Amino acid sequence: MGSPRAAGVRATDLLLPAALATWLVALHGVHSPALDDWGLLSALPVAFYLALALLALSTVVVLFSPAPSRLRLALHLVALIVMLHGTVPLIFPETNFPWAYKHMGVAGNINLRGGANSTIDIYQNWPGFFAAAAWFDHIAGVSSPLSYAKWAPVYFNLLFCLELAFILRQLRLSSRQRWLALFISVGGNWVGQDYFAPQALALVLSLAAYGMMLAWFQADRPPAVLRWVARIGRRIVGARADATSAPAVVATGDAGRLAGADRVFGLVLVFAVFSVVVVTHQLSPYLVFVGLALAAAAGFVRPRWIVAGLTAVTIAYLVPHLAYLHRSQNLAGSPLNPRDVLNALSNPLDNLRSGGFGGNPRPGRAITSKGAPLLIVGLWALAGCGALRRFRARRPMLLMVLLAGSPLLLAFGQNYGGEAIFRIYLFSLPWVSALAACALVGDGVRWPRVRSVATGVVLAGVLTLFLATFYGSVELYRVRPGSVAASEYFYAHARPGSVLGLGAPNFPGRVAANYDEFQTGSVPPTLTTLPAFVGHQLGPGDVTALNAVYQAHVAATSGSVYLCLGADQDEYAHALGFFPEGSLAHLDQALAVSPRWRVVYRNRDAVIYQFLPSGGTAP
Amino acid sequence: MSPEAVALRRVDLAGALATFALLAMVAAGTGGLARILLALVFVTFLPGWALLGHWQVVPELSRVAIAVAASLAASVMVALAMAWLRSWHPLFVFYILGVVTLLALGWRAARPPRQGHRHSPPPDAAAPGGE
Numbered sequence: 173m174g175s176p177r178a179a180g181v182r183a184t185d186l187l188l189p190a191a192l193a194t195w196l197v198a199l200h201g202v203h204s205p206a207l208d209d210w211g212l213l214s215a216l217p218v219a220f221y222l223a224l225a226l227l228a229l230s231t232v233v234v235l236f237s238p239a240p241s242r243l244r245l246a247l248h249l250v251a252l253i254v255m256l257h258g259t260v261p262l263i264f265p266e267t268n269f270p271w272a273y274k275h276m277g278v279a280g281n282i283n284l285r286g287g288a289n290s291t292i293d294i295y296q297n298w299p300g301f302f303a304a305a306a307w308f309d310h311i312a313g314v315s316s317p318l319s320y321a322k323w324a325p326v327y328f329n330l331l332f333c334l335e336l337a338f339i340l341r342q343l344r345l346s347s348r349q350r351w352l353a354l355f356i357s358v359g360g361n362w363v364g365q366d367y368f369a370p371q372a373l374a375l376v377l378s379l380a381a382y383g384m385m386l387a388w389f390q391a392d393r394p395p396a397v398l399r400w401v402a403r404i405g406r407r408i409v410g411a412r413a414d415a416t417s418a419p420a421v422v423a424t425g426d427a428g429r430l431a432g433a434d435r436v437f438g439l440v441l442v443f444a445v446f447s448v449v450v451v452t453h454q455l456s457p458y459l460v461f462v463g464l465a466l467a468a469a470a471g472f473v474r475p476r477w478i479v480a481g482l483t484a485v486t487i488a489y490l491v492p493h494l495a496y497l498h499r500s501q502n503l504a505g506s507p508l509n510p511r512d513v514l515n516a517l518s519n520p521l522d523n524l525r526s527g528g529f530g531g532n533p534r535p536g537r538a539i540t541s542k543g544a545p546l547l548i549v550g551l552w553a554l555a556g557c558g559a560l561r562r563f564r565a566r567r568p569m570l571l572m573v574l575l576a577g578s579p580l581l582l583a584f585g586q587n588y589g590g591e592a593i594f595r596i597y598l599f600s601l602p603w604v605s606a607l608a609a610c611a612l613v614g615d616g617v618r619w620p621r622v623r624s625v626a627t628g629v630v631l632a633g634v635l636t637l638f639l640a641t642f643y644g645s646v647e648l649y650r651v652r653p654g655s656v657a658a659s660e661y662f663y664a665h666a667r668p669g670s671v672l673g674l675g676a677p678n679f680p681g682r683v684a685a686n687y688d689e690f691q692t693g694s695v696p697p698t699l700t701t702l703p704a705f706v707g708h709q710l711g712p713g714d715v716t717a718l719n720a721v722y723q724a725h726v727a728a729t730s731g732s733v734y735l736c737l738g739a740d741q742d743e744y745a746h747a748l749g750f751f752p753e754g755s756l757a758h759l760d761q762a763l764a765v766s767p768r769w770r771v772v773y774r775n776r777d778a779v780i781y782q783f784l785p786s787g788g789t790a791p
Numbered sequence: 792m793s794p795e796a797v798a799l800r801r802v803d804l805a806g807a808l809a810t811f812a813l814l815a816m817v818a819a820g821t822g823g824l825a826r827i828l829l830a831l832v833f834v835t836f837l838p839g840w841a842l843l844g845h846w847q848v849v850p851e852l853s854r855v856a857i858a859v860a861a862s863l864a865a866s867v868m869v870a871l872a873m874a875w876l877r878s879w880h881p882l883f884v885f886y887i888l889g890v891v892t893l894l895a896l897g898w899r900a901a902r903p904p905r906q907g908h909r910h911s912p913p914p915d916a917a918a919p920g921g922e
Binding site for chain 1: 813816817820821822823826827830831833834835846848849850852853855856857859860861863864866867868869870871873874875876877878879881882884885
């Protein structure tokens, strides 16, 4: 994407090694730091932020050098990914997303049972990622993904960038615009969909599917009606028509349209990769085919039957699984029922609402949580400027605008447990990043100093908001080794059919391969969801109410009823304002002397109590 | 031999060596970080590269992206086939895929290079910086 080989060494080349060295020095000695409501932000030394600033400065210097070196830019991009996503796994011993552990359990279950069982849960109905992870464990010689899962964000972000670079080559962007789009997308990807999860793999493959479609099946010219509309629009906004402007034709991409056996092979690849997306993640294929359908309808992708074929693959997989989705209440209504479809179409704003964490967040958490909306609005605004700028300069932009906007159609589907807005942002990010880069770097070479300063400011802003959003919420996702050990203990020692209640939801549950033996009981609600427990310091006075809650679940549970409390849960509940600091530790002390509770496991991070029901002794 | 052909041959050779090393480690039951990393490279890249590495309608960098997608897709398909058929023989299937990959990469690294390149360079390839 630039000069193929690096020029000689320059003084500014010292910036990158200096940034990396500063980063390593900054992280030296930072191990499992104590976290407050500012997350990791307050726990990292100033040198960490200095390292990121040096890297951003170096990136801008290389990007705006007369002939940007591809090698240097690639090294900067890798360094950015490693610094942003490698910091957490370097300083914490365990994988830091509680919900990643249930994914490990599913992979382990496939290994244990020798196959996928679609009656167990939704994961085993879309088992692509889990089956691959189970297979990988055998090849890698590990007993579970625990040994490598914490590095998944680094791995997946590297792959995102590779596939995004492939896409960007198909969009008739300058080399600087493409590289800048990559940096913006890395900084803008705060969504946390890159951990050990099916959606991370699905995103990599979705980007590849987009790239292949645009490389091989992109029309040479948009349809006449679009060109006519564009001409009218340009007159309205007063577009310049200087000699340097290129005609508004669509790029033909890497290789142009395929023919003969190559075309057949290309089609096989597109369908194969897309089919894997379909069996890997419930939502991703819809986001891909909605984008491609819009592109095809607008005449950017030909032939249109390919998109129809991809749609058929998606529906063919969905239909046999609809019954399960209804049974497990994973689907609000049926896509085959006109009334349900109308309901879904009538509440797009509801579907865009994020579930959030609830509670009454403490000041640090309240401030850092503003980072995400600021980043979303900021990048979309910048992308809007980029689209307008390209439109006025008679450069192709409609395809990018369509694809950036297409994920919004998901809002007419369903809320997806409050996650729809995140998927919409994630799937719009590649195109938004490309358009945002166009706002900062044009096709000409005018005002390079102004552009480099503006780019530096934007990069610094994006990284600052990323840190606020991602690092500022680490206390909500942290998992201590003791919590993992407690979870493993429960699945290894509890009677099948037993259930485990929690003080707060951030517990690495279902980590074990035999989690399917613990699916039938009635799980007591998490204490953060019960108004009777929220908002005050927990202690002996809450034990009676807790007994009543747990007693209600005994009859419907064939095994025993357990409660797990721990430091992670205490930290989470405090940061979000559910309980005062140390509430769960106080509750632990109260339960320790209660005759209705018996400690079955304790380590420095977590404790598991068995509830002893009234009218008999638990087994 | 063109610089591109030399680079392709080096990638093929390195891929063949990595596949061989992984096959040997799996057969010997050796564990550790090296095996995890080799397994990651294999699952992420090598079968796809063995299939597409020399598909000349696509430029090199894009070929890497497509090879990664093809490798990951192949890994998921293979694993899913075992999981759905409830015929879970992960190492046996790995040996088959590994040997096929090794043979493809090794054969390509050993054979004389083919001349010619069928794709056109991307629009900005001749303009460093692209502007």
